[in-house]
Structure formats: structure tokens, C-alpha cells
Amino acid sequence: MTLETLSTPKSAASFTQDGNQYLTFSLGRETYGIEILRVQEIRGYSPATPIPNSPSWVRGVMNLRGTIVPVVDLRAKLGLELAQYGRFTVIIVVNVGTRVIGLIVDAVSDVLSFSPEDVQPAPDLGGSGDGRFARGIAHVQESLVVLLDLERVLGGAELEASSSPAAA
Amino acid sequence: MGRHPHALPAHRLQMTDPIVQAFLEEADDRLAELEEDLLRLEQNPAEPEIVNRIFRCAHTLKGNSRMLGFEDIARFTHSLEDLLDQLRKQLRVVTPDIVDVLLMSGDVLKQLVGVARGTEAPNPDVSEGVLHLINNFLSGEAIAAPAPSGTPTSTTAQVAPTLTPIAQTAPAARVQQAAEPIAEPVPAPSAPSAATSPAPAPTTEAPRSNADADSFFGFFEETAAPATAPAAAAPIAQARAASPAAEPAAPCSPPPAVAALPPPTQDAPAKSTLTPSASMLARAAEPIAVPPKTSSLPKPEAPRAPATPETASIRVPVEKVDRLINLVGELVITQSIIAQTVDHLTPERMQTLQEAVAQMDRHARELHERMMAVRMVPIKSLFARFPRLVRDLAGMTGKQVALETSGEDTELDKTVSERMSDPLTHLLRNAVDHGVETPDERKVAGKNETAHVKLKAYQRGGNIYIEIQDDGKGIDKERVRAKAVQNGLVSADAQLTDEQIVNLIFKPGLSTAAKVTEVSGRGVGMNVVKRNIEALGGVITIKTEKGKGTLFQIKLPLTLAIMDGQTMRVGEQIFVVPLVAITESVRPQRESVHRPAGAPPLVMIRGQALPMLALHELLGIDPEARDPHDGLLVVVENEGRLAGLLVDELLGQQQVVVKNLETNFKKTEGIAGATILGDGRVALILDIPGVVELARKHELVASH
Numbered sequence: 001m002t003l004e005t006l007s008t009p010k011s012a013a014s015f016t017q018d019g020n021q022y023l024t025f026s027l028g029r030e031t032y033g034i035e036i037l038r039v040q041e042i043r044g045y046s047p048a049t050p051i052p053n054s055p056s057w058v059r060g061v062m063n064l065r066g067t068i069v070p071v072v073d074l075r076a077k078l079g080l081e082l083a084q085y086g087r088f089t090v091i092i093v094v095n096v097g098t099r100v101i102g103l104i105v106d107a108v109s110d111v112l113s114f115s116p117e118d119v120q121p122a123p124d125l126g127g128s129g130d131g132r133f134a135r136g137i138a139h140v141q142e143s144l145v146v147l148l149d150l151e152r153v154l155g156g157a158e159l160e161a162s163s164s165p166a167a168a
Numbered sequence: 169m170g171r172h173p174h175a176l177p178a179h180r181l182q183m184t185d186p187i188v189q190a191f192l193e194e195a196d197d198r199l200a201e202l203e204e205d206l207l208r209l210e211q212n213p214a215e216p217e218i219v220n221r222i223f224r225c226a227h228t229l230k231g232n233s234r235m236l237g238f239e240d241i242a243r244f245t246h247s248l249e250d251l252l253d254q255l256r257k258q259l260r261v262v263t264p265d266i267v268d269v270l271l272m273s274g275d276v277l278k279q280l281v282g283v284a285r286g287t288e289a290p291n292p293d294v295s296e297g298v299l300h301l302i303n304n305f306l307s308g309e310a311i312a313a314p315a316p317s318g319t320p321t322s323t324t325a326q327v328a329p330t331l332t333p334i335a336q337t338a339p340a341a342r343v344q345q346a347a348e349p350i351a352e353p354v355p356a357p358s359a360p361s362a363a364t365s366p367a368p369a370p371t372t373e374a375p376r377s378n379a380d381a382d383s384f385f386g387f388f389e390e391t392a393a394p395a396t397a398p399a400a401a402a403p404i405a406q407a408r409a410a411s412p413a414a415e416p417a418a419p420c421s422p423p424p425a426v427a428a429l430p431p432p433t434q435d436a437p438a439k440s441t442l443t444p445s446a447s448m449l450a451r452a453a454e455p456i457a458v459p460p461k462t463s464s465l466p467k468p469e470a471p472r473a474p475a476t477p478e479t480a481s482i483r484v485p486v487e488k489v490d491r492l493i494n495l496v497g498e499l500v501i502t503q504s505i506i507a508q509t510v511d512h513l514t515p516e517r518m519q520t521l522q523e524a525v526a527q528m529d530r531h532a533r534e535l536h537e538r539m540m541a542v543r544m545v546p547i548k549s550l551f552a553r554f555p556r557l558v559r560d561l562a563g564m565t566g567k568q569v570a571l572e573t574s575g576e577d578t579e580l581d582k583t584v585s586e587r588m589s590d591p592l593t594h595l596l597r598n599a600v601d602h603g604v605e606t607p608d609e610r611k612v613a614g615k616n617e618t619a620h621v622k623l624k625a626y627q628r629g630g631n632i633y634i635e636i637q638d639d640g641k642g643i644d645k646e647r648v649r650a651k652a653v654q655n656g657l658v659s660a661d662a663q664l665t666d667e668q669i670v671n672l673i674f675k676p677g678l679s680t681a682a683k684v685t686e687v688s689g690r691g692v693g694m695n696v697v698k699r700n701i702e703a704l705g706g707v708i709t710i711k712t713e714k715g716k717g718t719l720f721q722i723k724l725p726l727t728l729a730i731m732d733g734q735t736m737r738v739g740e741q742i743f744v745v746p747l748v749a750i751t752e753s754v755r756p757q758r759e760s761v762h763r764p765a766g767a768p769p770l771v772m773i774r775g776q777a778l779p780m781l782a783l784h785e786l787l788g789i790d791p792e793a794r795d796p797h798d799g800l801l802v803v804v805e806n807e808g809r810l811a812g813l814l815v816d817e818l819l820g821q822q823q824v825v826v827k828n829l830e831t832n833f834k835k836t837e838g839i840a841g842a843t844i845l846g847d848g849r850v851a852l853i854l855d856i857p858g859v860v861e862l863a864r865k866h867e868l869v870a871s872h
Contacts, residue, residue: 049850050741051829051836052787053862061833061842063850068842070833099832 021113022138024145025092025105027075028083032105033112033138033145038094042108045089062102064093071102077153078133096154103154112145114138119147188284191232193481195241195281198225200552203274206267207555213262222270223252229277233284241280244295247302248273254306269305271556272298482582484542492542495535502528540727544579547625547634550589551576554596554623561600568607568618569600575625580632581727584704588634588724591697595636595720596621598694603718604640613715615639630732630823632724639717643710645669670710674698675808705731705748731826733843735819735851736802739789742851744824744843745813749804749856753818756780758797768867771801771812778803781863782814783854786838792816806856813859826853838862 022033048060048071057076061068071091075082088107093100122134135149202225209218226249233241248270254260276295282288502524509521551573562569580588604610604619611617622637645666652658652672673694701708706724725731733744760772761780771780780801784791792798801812824843829836829852840855 049842049852050789051833051852052789052838054833054836058833061829061850061852063844063848066827066844068827068829068832068844068850101832 020115021111022145022147023092023111024109025090026107026109027078027080027105031109031140031143031145032074033114033147034092034094034150036111038096038150040093040095040100043091043093043102045085045091045104048102059104062091064100064102067100069093069100069102071104072154073104074153075104075106094150094154096150099154101154112138112140114145114147122146188236191236191238192281192285194232195229195277195284198229199274199278199281200549201225202277203271203556204552206270206274207559209262209270210264210267210559213267216256216258219252219255219262223249223256226252238280238284240290240295241277241284244273244276244280244299247299247306248277250306251302260305266305269298269301273302482543482545488538488542492535492538495531495538499528499531499535502531540729541579543582543727543729545582545585546576547578547580547585547632548576550580550585550592551623551625553589554592557593557596558600558621561597565601566606567600567604569604569621570618571596571621571623573623578625578627578632580625580724581729583728584632584724587700587704588722591700591722592623592634592636594693594697596623599636599638599640599718602640603638609641613641627726630726632726634722634724635719636722637717637719642714642716642718643670643673643712644714645712648672670712673710674708704728705746707748729826730823731853732821733824733853734802734821735824735845736800736815737817737819738783738787738815739791741787741789742819742845742849743783743815744851744853745802745804745856746840746853747821749806751803751805751810753800753802754812755799756796756801756812756814758795761796768863769796771796773801773803773812776810778810778812779863780812780814781859783859784814786859786862786866804856806860811856811860811863813854824851824853 021036023036023039024031024033026032043064046062048062050060051058051070057073059071059073061070063069073082083106085104089104090108091102091104092108093102095101119136119138121136123137133148133153134146135152136147138145138147202222205218205222205225209215209222212218226245230242230245230249233239233245251260251266251270255262255266260266276298279288279291280295283290505524506521506528509517509524513521554573555571558569558571599621600619604621605613605615607617610619620639622635624633624635624637626633649658649664649669649672652669652675653660657672657675658664674697675695698708701722701724704724705728706722709721709723710718711721712718732747734747734750735742735744737743754773756771756773762770762772762777764770769780769782770777772778780796782791782796783789784794796814799814799816800818802815802818803810803812826840827842827844829839829842838855838858838861840853840858842850842852845851
């Protein structure tokens with residue numbers, strides 16, 4: 001299932017080792033990447049059932065073939081400006097620890113491979129809010145891909161601590 | 169669960185080894201069979217086939233345990249086997265004493281198996297004590313004649329010195345036993361009555377207090393069946409010695425204060441003296457009771473409960489699995505038919521497609537049903553532990569009780585079955601302890617001296633019913649009412665129906681009160697029983713008739729995974745409320761809604777003021793009906809209190825499959841779980857106690 005779903009965004013990028021492959025997606029003008037091995041599947045966006053009294057970035061829960069999966073708006077989670085959900089909006093279903101979580105992103109872009117040399121540590125700029133969620137920055141020709149650390153973005157404490165996104 | 173690495177056999181076979189696992193599971197089964205057979209043997213002492221079966225059982229256990237290096241078990245079963253061999257060869261006649269020792273041996277073996285599993289601490293003193301008893305039998309000459317009445321006392325005389333020191337070396341265990349919420353009040357009220365009251369039947373009361381004191385002591389605390397050894401030891405000494413046993417009981421009674429208490433002349437003073445000592449014990453017990461090990465501690469009121477309360481594996485008959493496999497095969501075939509038809513879909517093939525889809529639908533439903541059935545186990549496994557419980561309790565209380573079970577083949581969800589163990593144990597204990605009268609009392613009342621307690625299970629519709637019926641004296645409504653008034657649960661002039669009065673025994677305030685146990689006969693931990701049953705989505709009802717007996721009827725859902733729910737809409741969201749929680753739904757009148765200052769909004773329904781919980785406010789939803797009388801009020805019951813949930817619309821009742829929210833998300837207050845509706849959408853299941861709590865917090869915030 002995983003491979004089938006992912007075969008669409010395949011690109012010219014060379015496939016070397018799975019461990020270095022990233023699924024990239026866009027949020028606004030920026031491109032982000034997550035390790036491909038974490039990705040379970042990609043689904044079109046459909047509204048989730050809201051959960052009362054939960055953090056605002058949790059959009060609710062959806063039915064993934066009988067499993068109840070929480071859906072997180074990644075823009076909201078990373079502190080970005082919110083966007084309308086459109087026909088490119090997708091939900092990337094990822095595994096974080098033992099949990100299965102859906103991430104709402106603007107659009108899926110590509111599957112890219114980065115060798116460790118391509119990845120720079122994330123500059124600690126403070127301020128911007130999402131700096132601490134990055135595990136590194138990768139260069140692709142002229143553009144940058146922010147590689148997210150899913151544990152930090154969605155780690156246990158993040159989902160368990162009720163409403164404070166700052167509790168990392 | 170306390171782990172005891174030293175309990176593992178020397179040659180490093182790990183607990184996790186499948187062979188060890190299989191051995192332990194089989195040992196559990198064998199020991200359960202052993203006990204059943206022993207109880208049968210007691211009824212038919214001359215039946216050689218039963219003895220043979222018991223012998224074979226011990227023999228297998230010995231062989232297997234030796235093979236796997238569980239030397240303690242092997243050594244114990246070896247001696248046991250010697251004794252059984254004498255019985256088998258008819259060198260010795262089966263006497264009640266031998267059955268007692270054999271039953272004790274079964275308990276020791278259960279404990280040793282628990283040690284092997286790593287869930288129990290070894291307690292060599294106890295096993296050595298029983299071993300000693302066995303050896304006494306073996307070393308004594310084989311008596312072919314039935315033992316005269318003097319013999320039992322001498323047997324117990326041997327028991328006493330062996331076992332009492334153990335009790336004294338285990339003060340911590342004693343307190344742990346006291347920590348049991350249900351059992352804790354029992355010894356307190358009964359001990360003084362035995363020691364001091366000039367009750368009409370001191371002989372019957374006294375052994376009970378002694379036995380209670382023993383289980384209170386908990387010297388068998390580490391065994392799987394704490395009450396059984398005292399059960400066997402105490403009644404022989406006291407009941408058969410036929411003399412009031414207050415004095416032998418006294419040295420065993422743990423709180424010295426209890427024995428020294430003044431005679432309970434009136435309810436009130438007795439309560440005031442008893443309650444502190446009980447609560448003191450409870451308090452003292454707390455720090456000790458906290459360690460996780462307590463969870464594996466057998467409860468005194470559940471002497472037959474297995475050491476591991478919920479086993480992780482299910483034994484499924486091969487036939488069930490085969491049918492599942494067949495069905496899945498069918499499903500795959502239908503799926504491929506559909507796939508092919510869709511690939512070359514022409515208007516003519518529409519018919520084929522429709523048929524295939526209909527078939528797939530049937531298969532899917534059946535698969536779902538059968539899959540659920542895998543979790544269903546016959547209630548036999550639960551009922552099997554009760555004959556022993558009733559036997560021991562009857563012995564302790566000096567009553568003659570026959571337990572009749574029926575409907576053992578009724579199937580029940582495994583989890584439900586396991587969680588029913590404690591409530592049923594408690595109800596049966598109550599039935600024997602308080603429900604039925606002593607043989608003398610029964611004779612006076614013109615009843616058969618042997619009381620009958622019936623335990624029955626059956627399925628009706630989507631529910632399982634379990635009934636516990638005794639033919640005892642029934643619940644004394646006047647006393648329950650008087651007690652409730654005294655405790656401030658109801659006002660003295662309250663108009664109560666009989667049903668309401670009887671149901672008062674489920675109130676926590678009433679059941680923990682020590683005295684009510686004595687007077688009305690019912691109440692210890694009944695609120696816990698009710699809570700446990702309600703936690704399973706069940707309902708318990710009582711029918712009682714003075715002088716005729718009491719019937720407890722428990723209605724349980726077939727499975728925990730499926731629930732009868734009422735779907736309702738608030739704004740655009742759909743919620744499910746468990747049907748059992750709902751009493752009625754009404755459209756509130758404008759004038760019946762009150763918003764007093766400093767209190768939650770109230771709604772009057774037939775003269776009763778209920779708090780009104782506006783779900784849209786609590787759950788942060790944009791509703792259709794802001795004005796209560798535009799919406800509907802769903803009246804729900806929570807812990808005996810009613811509350812009204814304000815919703816926009818009722819949608820319908822349906823069975824919903826309960827899904828857990830915590831697996832991938834987290835526990836959310838007010839939400840019990842989620843379910844998937846017919847259209848694939850997720851609907852949340854409301855947790856009524858949680859919603860009430862949410863409302864309380866909401867109110868707190870609003871009022872500050």
C-alpha cells in the first residue's frame with residue numbers, strides 16, 4: 001500500500017537508501033521534508049470530526065479503515081498562517097512512536113534523497129517558532145527543504161499535554 | 169505485578185519461553201479441574217474414578233513441572249501424589265479432613281504456579297505447613313475406618329501451630345488485606361458480635377469471625393486463595409468442636425481493640441466505636457497498599473480469583489477459527505469478482521456487480537459477527553470457581569448451602585467475564601453470609617435446613633443476564649430505610665417505594681457503614697459491585713421478599729466492543745450516548761428552565777429539578793438551539809443522579825462499535841471513545857460521568 005501510494009510523486013531524484021529519502025510537501029512558499037519511512041499513506045483531505053476541548057491545531061479525528069486517527073493541521077502546529085483547504089490539500093498519515101497521526105499539508109511535492117552532506121543543521125534563529133522542529137536544512141538546487149523532526153513536532157508530550165503547543 | 173526473579177527455575181528457563189507459558193496455562197486449567205474434582209469427591213467419597221482423575225492430574229503436573237525445572241511444584245506434587253495413591257489403592261478412606269487438606273494443597277499449588285509465573289512471592293512457610301499435614305497423614309497408619317468425630321480436631325490442632333506463627337511474622341500482609349475496600353469492614357463488625365453479643369446463635373457467628381480474622385491476618389495472603397486455608401482450618405476446629413469459639417478466635421483477631429469492644433447495644437454507639445478502628449486500619453493500610461504488587465494480591469472476598477486477573481490469551485476452538493478462515497476466503501473471492509466486474513463494467517454486468525456487492529456485504533457482516541465471537545468464552549470458566557467459594561463460606565458461617573448453577577454454556581465477552589468475577593464473588597458471599605439463615609433459623613421458619621443459592625446465566629436479545637437467587641430471609645427494608653435516614657441519605661419523611669428503599673443498599677454511604685451489614689445483612693461493598701457492573705455497561709436490579717429470599721439480576725452487554733447507543737446532534741456534530749445511561753428525552757418548556765444566580769441552570773421535570781448541561785457550551789460547538797425549548801433535553805443518569813443534556817436533535821438508536829481514542833490520540837475529558845457511522849464519519853461517544861465533571865469545572869470557571 002505504502003509503495004503504491006508513493007509511486008506518484010516519484011521524481012528524478014536518485015534513490016539510494018531508504019533512510020535518506022524524504023517526502024517533501026509545501027506549506028505556503030516553503031518546502032518541508034519528512035523521512036519517508038515514517039509515512040504510511042497519503043490521502044485527499046476530508047473534514048475530520050472535531051474533538052472538543054483539544055488543542056486548536058488538532059482538527060479532529062478521522063476514520064482510517066476503522067482506526068481512529070487524529071488529524072493535525074501542520075500549519076497551525078508550526079505556527080504558520082492558516083490557509084483554506086483546497087483540492088491539493090492532503091493528509092499525510094505518519095507513524096510517530098506507536099501512534100498514527102494525519103498531517104494536513106498544502107500539497108505533496110516529491111520524494112527526494114539527501115546524503116548526510118547535503119543536510120545542514122538547522123540554524124538556531126529562535127523567534128520564528130518552527131526552528132526547534134527542524135532537524136536540518138537540505139539544499140535542492142536553488143531551494144531549501146526544511147527537514148522536520150516528527151518527534152519534536154508531534155512527540156508524545158505534544159499530544160498528551162493538553163493544549164500548550166510549547167510543551168516540548 | 170510484582171516480579172520475583174528468584175522465583176524462576178534455576179536453569180534459566182525464561183517466563184517468556186512458550187513452553188513455560190503453555191505449562192503455566194495448562195497448570196491453571198488442571199488446578200481448576202482438580203478443585204472441581206475434589207468438591208465432587210467430597211460429595212461422592214467412594215467414587216474411584218474421581219480419585220483416579222485427581223491422581224492423574226497431580227501426576228501430570230508433577231511430570232511437567234519437573235521437566236521444566238519447577239522443583240517446588242514437583243516436590244509438592246510428589247508428596248500429594250503419595251497421599252492420593254493411598255486413596256486410589258483404597259488404603260485410606262476419603263474423609264472430609266483429607267478433602268480439606270487436598271483442597272489446601274490445590275491452593276498451595278496455585279500459589280506455586282503463581283510464583284513460577286512471577287506474579288506472586290514465594291511463601292515456603294505455607295507450602296511447608298500443608299506439606300507437613302500431608303506427611304502427617306502419610307506417616308500415620310492407613311486408617312481404613314471412617315475417622316471418628318474426634319479426629320478432625322486433632323488435625324486442626326496440628327494446623328494451628330504450623331500456621332499461626334506465619335501469621336504473626338507477616339504483619340504487613342495483614343494490613344494489606346485490610347486495605348481491601350470491600351472486605352475491610354467485614355471483620356470489624358463481625359468480630360465483636362462473636363466475642364461479646366449474646367446472639368442467639370453464637371456458635372455459627374463465632375467461626376465466621378475467626379475465619380474472617382484469619383483472612384484478615386492474611387497469613388495465606390501470598391497464596392492464590394487466602395481464605396481457603398483458614399476456611400478449612402477454622403471451621404473444623406470451631407464448627408465441629410460445637411462450642412462457642414470466641415476464645416480461640418480472640419488470639420487471632422488482628423485489632424485487639426475489636427475484641428475488647430463493649431457489646432454493641434445500639435446501632436449508633438456501636439458504629440461510632442467501630443468506624444474509627446476500621447478507618448484507622450484503612451488509613452494505616454494505604455501506604456502499603458500503594459505498591460503495584462497489590463494488584464496481584466488476591467482479595468479476601470475473592471479467594472478463588474486467579475492471580476492474574478486478566479489473562480492475555482484466549483483459547484479459541486479450532487472450529488471457530490476454521491469458519492473464520494473460510495469466511496475470509498469467501499470475502500476475498502467476492503472482492504475479486506467485484507474488481508473484475510468493475511474493470512469491464514458494461515450496463516449488462518451491472519446486475520452481477522450488484523449481486524456481488526450484496527454478497528460481500530453479507531460476508532462482511534458475518535465476518536464481523538464471527539470475529540466478535542472469538543472473544544466470547546463460556547461463562548463456565550467464571551462459574552467454576554464459585555462452588556468452592558460457597559462451600560468454604562458455608563463452612564465458615566456454619567450454614568448449609570447448596571449452590572446450583574445453570575446456563576454455564578452461555579457465552580460472554582472474555583473481558584466482561586473476567587471483570588464479573590469480583591462482583592459475583594461479592595454477591596455470592598453476601599448471599600451466603602447474610603442472605604441465607606442458619607439451619608436452626610431455617611427450621612424455625614419452616615424451611616429446608618439446606619439453603620439454596622442459584623447462580624444462573626442466560627442470553628436474551630443482545631444481553632446476557634446473570635442471576636443470583638437465594639431462598640434466605642430477604643432484605644429488611646425497614647432497617648435499610650432507618651439506616652439511610654440515620655446516615656442522612658434520605659430524609660425521614662421521604663416517600664420511597666419499596667424498590668427505591670432496596671436500591672439504597674447500593675449507596676456508598678450506606679454500604680460502608682459497618683452496622684448495616686449486621687442488621688440488614690446486605691451492603692458491604694454493594695456500591696462497588698454496582699459500579700463495577702455499570703463500568704461494563706451493565707445494570708443490576710434487586711427483587712426481594714421478606715422471608716422468601718432475594719434475587720439479584722445483572723444485565724450485561726454481550727460485548728464491550730459493541731454498545732447500544734443513541735445518536736444525537738449538536739450543531740453539525742453527531743454524538744453517541746450509551747443507551748443504558750438515558751432515562752428519557754423531553755422538550756423542555758420555556759417556564760421550566762431556571763437560571764438561578766450562583767447555581768447551574770436547572771430544569772424542572774415532573775417536579776424534580778435537574779441540572780441542565782448545555783452540550784454546546786461544554787464542548788465548544790455552535791448549536792442550532794441556544795434557547796433550551798428549541799432543543800431537546802436528554803435525561804441521563806450518573807451515579808444515581810439525573811441530569812439533562814441539551815441537544816439539538818435526536819437521531820436514532822443503533823449499535824455502535826466502540827473505538828478507542830487513546831490509541832492514537834489521548835484521553836479527552838467527556839469523551840469515552842469514538843465510533844464510525846454508517847457513512848464512514850467518526851462520531852464521538854460521550855462519557856456521561858466525564859461530561860458531568862466537565863460541567864462542574866465549567867461552572868467553577870464561570871462563577872469565578
